[in-house]
Amino acid sequence: MSRTTHLPVRRAVPDRDEAATTAPDRTTPRRRAHSRHWTAWGFLTPVTLYLILFYAYPLCRNLDLSLRDYTVRSFVQGGAPFTGLANYQTVFDDPTFAPALAHTVMFTAVCLFFQYAIGLALAVFFNQHFRLSATLRALFLVPWLLPLIVSASTWSWMLNSDSGIVNAVLNAVGVDSVNWLTSPSWSLTSVIIANIWIGVPFNLVVLHSGLQSIPSSLYEAAALDGAGAWRRFWSITLPLLRPVSAITLLLGLIYTLKVFDIIWIMSKGGPADSSTTFATWSYRLGFGNLVPAFGPGAAVGNLLVAAAVVFGLVHLRVQRKQYAS
Numbered sequence: 186m187s188r189t190t191h192l193p194v195r196r197a198v199p200d201r202d203e204a205a206t207t208a209p210d211r212t213t214p215r216r217r218a219h220s221r222h223w224t225a226w227g228f229l230t231p232v233t234l235y236l237i238l239f240y241a242y243p244l245c246r247n248l249d250l251s252l253r254d255y256t257v258r259s260f261v262q263g264g265a266p267f268t269g270l271a272n273y274q275t276v277f278d279d280p281t282f283a284p285a286l287a288h289t290v291m292f293t294a295v296c297l298f299f300q301y302a303i304g305l306a307l308a309v310f311f312n313q314h315f316r317l318s319a320t321l322r323a324l325f326l327v328p329w330l331l332p333l334i335v336s337a338s339t340w341s342w343m344l345n346s347d348s349g350i351v352n353a354v355l356n357a358v359g360v361d362s363v364n365w366l367t368s369p370s371w372s373l374t375s376v377i378i379a380n381i382w383i384g385v386p387f388n389l390v391v392l393h394s395g396l397q398s399i400p401s402s403l404y405e406a407a408a409l410d411g412a413g414a415w416r417r418f419w420s421i422t423l424p425l426l427r428p429v430s431a432i433t434l435l436l437g438l439i440y441t442l443k444v445f446d447i448i449w450i451m452s453k454g455g456p457a458d459s460s461t462t463f464a465t466w467s468y469r470l471g472f473g474n475l476v477p478a479f480g481p482g483a484a485v486g487n488l489l490v491a492a493a494v495v496f497g498l499v500h501l502r503v504q505r506k507q508y509a510s
């Protein structure tokens with residue numbers, strides 16, 4: 186009977202290079218996290234520089250202008266004396282402050298109301314998906330795509346007292362001509378009409394996008410329950426469109442507060458300051474006189490910035506309460 190000898194199996198011992206290769210690299214997660222950190226900063230750097238150069242610095246510079254007594258010489262060479270809130274007091278004591286404040290509030294409120302109302306009506310209309318709806322919706326974007334100087338110049342020609350097409354139409358139906366841009370009673374109305382025409386397409390696009398997110402099954406169920414068109418609009422469309430409406434009104438408010446081009450090109454804030462707002466008044470103080478008042482002009486601009494910030498904070502607070510509930 187033969188004996189079988191079992192030789193011990195020798196396991197191959199990896200060399201140092203193989204051991205280093207197969208051993209888990211415990212520093213890899215740390216390196217990956219470090220690499221992701223620098224990658225994130227690489228993407229954030231251009232945005233951060235843009236915000237600092239074009240937002241933070243101008244705001245700080247404008248605040249400094251409003252707190253010092255700048256002249257043309259000190260504006261270039263520096264060394265303007267610090268005056269605190271004296272420029273703001275000068276603005277508040279100016280007789281133009283009250284009319285400019287009233288015009289700014291009226292211009293903003295009326296434009297927001299009609300831009301939103303007309304934009305919502307058009308959005309609901311185009312949400313029916315009829316033939317040529319996309320083409321007509323694209324045509325409604327033309328006022329929004331045109332340069333403001335073109336739009337303002339066109340409205341100035343249309344509302345001209347002598348050769349404007351609006352007065353020509355009024356005369357054709359037996360109505361006397363209106364001095365749209367040269368009468369203190371009509372100048373603010375004229376710039377409001379032009380700005381509403383320009384702002385309606387923005388509301389149309391945003392609100393129409395919001396309507397696309399509302400399920401059609403809700404309207405079908407409401408119709409089966411006997412709800413009419415108005416009932417469906419008030420009970421389904423408006424409540425579900427509330428978040429989109431809030432951001433639309435906020436953006437429209439911020440844009441309307443700083444409207445300058447339309448008013449300046451059409452009426453320059455006149456006649457007799459009848460269409461002057463804070464935006465045009467700030468420009469006129471800083472650049473519209475032979476002796477510019479940089480400090481008061483910057484103070485008026487800061488009042489607009491403060492108003493926009495306040496409304497933005499109110500919007501955020503309302504949004505938090507809605508999400509909390």
